[in-house]
Amino acid sequence: MMGTLFVQGHADQVEASDNHYASIISRSSVQETVKITQQGRNDGLFINAPYRTTAATMSTTTMAKEYDGQFVNVIAHARTADGDWIEFKLNQLNYWMDARGAKVFKFNPISEKITQHANAQIIQTNRHDGLFTDGPYHTSLTTLSTNLMAARYDNQGVQLLATAKAGGIKWAQIKLSDGHIYWIDARGLRVLVLKTTSAIRQVNQPARVDQSSRNDGLFSAGPYLSSLKSLHADAMARSLNGRGVTIRQEATVDDLHWAQIELSDHRLFWIDARGIKALRLGTIRNQQPLRNQAGRITQSKRNDGLFTDGPFWTSLTTLGANAMAKQYAGQGVLVLASATSGNTQWLQVQMNDGKRYWIDAKGVNRLTLKPITSHQTVAQDARLSGAKQNDGLFASGPYLSNVNALAASGLAKQYEGQGGRMSETATSGGIKWVHITFSNRKAYWVDARLTQVVTITPVTERQTVNRNALVTENGRHDGLFIDGPYKSSYTTLTSAGNLRQFDHQVVHVRQVATAGGISWSQIKVTDGKQYWVDSRALTTTNYDMVLTKADISSGAQIVQNGRHDGLFASGPYHTSPATATTTKFANQYNGQYVTVIAQATTRLGKWVQIQMGNGNSYWLDAAGVKLLTTPISRVINVPNYNQFKAGAPVGCEGVSLYQALRAKGYAGKYSLRAFLNTIPKANTPFSGFVGSPFVANNNTYTAIFAAPLAKWGSRFGKVSNVSGRSVNQLMQLVLSGDSVVAYVTEHFAPVRWGNWSFGRVPNNNHAVTIAGADLANQKLYLSDPIDGKYWISVQKFSRIYDARNKMAVVVQ
Known part of the structure; x- marks a missing residue:
């Protein structure tokens, strides 16, 4: 059985059966910080003892490389026959490793620590200071990285608790408003001297915020710089300019007078007293309710304010208007009360929307209501007759019978001679009125003298x-x-x-x-x-009725192959004596393009009304025409640029392409000249532009043909090469709303061919933009960079276009 031996950073194989343990020669407790450094090494970590000093340390527990670059606190040194070893705690375990695999890390000592009792402000302009919880930076293992960045509290007031030196830098211990304590480079602070508040007194004085030529701050915690919480304004007084407030306290701060104001929402702020003006409010006199009084808001040459809580300037909430009377100009109102303030009479009025306001009495044309004194239900038919220019119709009741009947809802003259059903009569102000419903189902009150009872013949x-x-x-x-x-x-x-x-x-x-x-x-x-x-x-009659008829506008082509349809001027066949026979037949116009302007059906089938190119219109069987998906005539709003005035004497292709792009809304950021400056260059017009569009050169074939032109145009919009398509196909593109660039000759002169290094091409090359087409009259509308805008026959255009091998580009 073999084990792994780690000696001087190398792993060797040993026999586990050797059982020769190394003795610990010396051991001492220490307190130091080291950085595990494994560059060029492969040290093992051993639990609870140095390598080969116990059976458990004959093989490594883990490798030091896993913790390369980490800082650890060394708690002991030891020496064995294999070398010097260090002990440290990592992940709740005690490890030993070869001392050569770590470098001792020296922290900056803290000196000159002084307790402070001051206030300061964090200033991080052009700085990037860190905040450290356990001490100044680099003074302990836990201060090697920042806990927070000071910029988060930039300009905030703090308490200065202590100062100290570390690493040649002065540091400050501060306490934030949230209670957290940090160390910061003292250069990131500005020591503050708070101002003393004196002569505080309680008051109760109405005032108005006046910020004319001022920009005062509002401070909730006290006058500016009177505490750490009043370093910055909570709001700006300009947002309250003109508003009424109540002064609750006054104070002096360094000879500057401050006032605490209460807003209408009961919030309190301190403000420089020069930013408010004390007020002397007006008093309300002779206030009394009114009955049966109405009026109409009149604002000709006036601009009265409307006030909810009373006449103007009689309370803090009436210093500014809640609304303007002009928005109710001409409206009838109910007058509820009157009052006097100063030398002005005021009226309390109720609008149609139910809102109540006080308004200067001069802005109201007062009226006395005339309640209905008698009322009767009737059921009679009548005709309106004799209405004069100013006789009114009233929807809500007889004139002046209520506040909603101050103005007419309409004029009786518009119903002159019309019949209606009378359902009510009423007397108001000595005049008899009737409630009448007209044939359009609208009902009004009208002066009874304008009605005549009519006898119905059932x-x-x-x-x-x-x-x-x-x-x-x-x-x-x-x-x-x-x-x-x-x-x-x-x-x-x-x-x-x-x-x-x-x-x-x-x-x-x-x-x-x-x-x-x-x-x-x-x-x-x-x-x-x-x-x-x-x-x-x-x-x-036995003639047929036109069952349905609808106006339309659609292009069509007369198709009479094997047909013999008649043409009828007055309507579809057999719908009147004039359409019983025909003397004109559609086959004489076979193949012509027309516009369908109406469709109809009769018992005999479907019919269309067509309009010819000369303006004449006829009806014929709908089966005798083929409807088109596009109109038969269309002109697109294509601009026209003269290539010579643009300074591009040989730039016809680029100018025509620019015209087509602008017609579709492309290339809007480019002027014509800027657009031409982006033209791709090449040695042959089949690859790009030869030469410069701004310089004419008899020795250079200055042109660009369809394929590279389309590729260039695709940078700005949807552009395709449609070379090879017939003129009729180009006309369909234009009738669909697309602009087309076509290659022709200057002034449509016969093609003058020339031989160049890249092939046989026209020497009088030119390009134009097709801006319109007319199938009925077989014409094209061109935007020509040389000759301007004009119509040309399809025959003349085709002769040159076809001769030039049908080169064209479409912008869609």
Whole structure:
């Protein structure tokens, strides 16, 4: 059996059976601190005795390297035949190790310790002091690292308990406000001399905080510097400027007068007495309640304050307004009381929201309420007639009968000639009023002199029918009535419109009725609405009614392959005499692009109304057109920059790309010139820009083609190379809202080819931004860096674009 032997930091194998224990030659108790240092060593740790002095120490318990760099307190030295050993306590166990595996650590001694009784302030400006519990730094094992950082208590007042020297530095023992005691480098403190408070006296004086040209602090613990707790303001007096307070105490601190003030929430603060002004409050006289009094808030050329607790300046809580009267201007109020303060009369008023305030009486137009003296329930139909410009409608009662009836809710003139149902009458101020409900279900009180009682002619016969009819006004002026034939109820005294708007249209008749000896028909029109009309304006017909109709706006293409659809100007086929036949057919416009402006259905099917490029519109069978997902015409808000004015005579591609990017909201942080400065450079336009966009050079082909242009543009937005796409495909991109950069020639002149080192390319190369497209008229709208904005035919554009091998870039 073999064991592990540790001698001079090395592990060797020995026979456990040797049983030759080393004797401890000498042993002494010590008190010193060492640092375990295992660089280049591998010492073992032995419990309770040095190595090889007992059977238990023939092998190591653990290795010293696990604790390399740790500080331990040595309690004993010993010497054996194997060398010198030290004993220390670690993790509640006593270990022995070779003394050469540790270095003695010397602590700074403490000297000149003096007890102090002073106050100080922690100052950590440009410092980073630590706080130590057990003594100054480096004076014991527990002071090798800080317990806290002093910056946490920067500017805080502390008690200075003692001073001492250690390591050539003066240290201070301090007590914080929370009771904890620490040592700190004395240079991180400023000794304070607190000021003495004298001449304290109790007072009870109203005052106002006045911080005009001042910035006083508020101190809860006492005047500034009168105690450690009053080194810093708890708040700033400016936040209370203009507020009323009560002075509770006065005191003198180093010839400076201070006042303790109580706020409305009962908090107490000390403030420099120069920051407040003592007040002499006004008194309230002749206060009395009022009855049946109302008024209207009038603030023309006024700006009155509203005060909750009394007239202005009569208490600390009335030094500032709780609200401004202008927010209630024109509102009716109930006047509850009056009072006098100084030379001003005040009124207590109650607003519509229930809040009560005192206001200067000059800001109220006082009115005497006129209570209702008689009241009666009625049930009569009437028409409003003779309303003048200023006759009012009152929702809450007759005028001046209560505080909510001081102002009209509307004007009677807007209901002139309309019928209503009267449900109440009342007398107020000697005037008779009626409560009337109009056909829109709104009810008001109105002067009874504006109403005329109407005799209703009820419906005597009613029959359900199901037929179509043609509206034939022929000089008539028939009205439309919603709730029944004219004058059959108070809601039918006024027409909802004129039948002439449906003249020559087919309608569906649902009911017929007799009222007042006249036959009436209930009709349903295309939008689904139903009206009662005089039957004499209708002619029974076999024409079809338009069952549904809706306005839309959609691009479409006429598709007549194998079809022969008719075109009808006045409406869908067979919906009127004018649409019974057609003389024009859709196949003559086959393939053309149009705009669908309406859709409709009839008994025969679905129909669309199309608008041609010349503005003419026709109805045709919906199956004869193909709706598009994009409009047939669109212009995008693409800016235009002149490349010559921008100082980029050969920068057309970059300028066009910038125009397209800005149209989509990209590159907003760049000016045009700054953007062009980011253009990638290369020796061939197939890889980047050749030369400089700001310098024209006849010996250099200054250009950049689609692939590198798209790659460059991708740094700023969603840009793709769409070279090879047809003009029609480019138009669809533009109609979808995307801007396109296309390669053409200057002024769309014929292509002038030239041979260069990188291939055959146009010598009159140019690029433009496509900013719009019109399918119906086969045109493109361009933003040209040379020629500005203009329309060009698709044919002219295609001739050059196609010849240039269809190079383009899209910004989406």
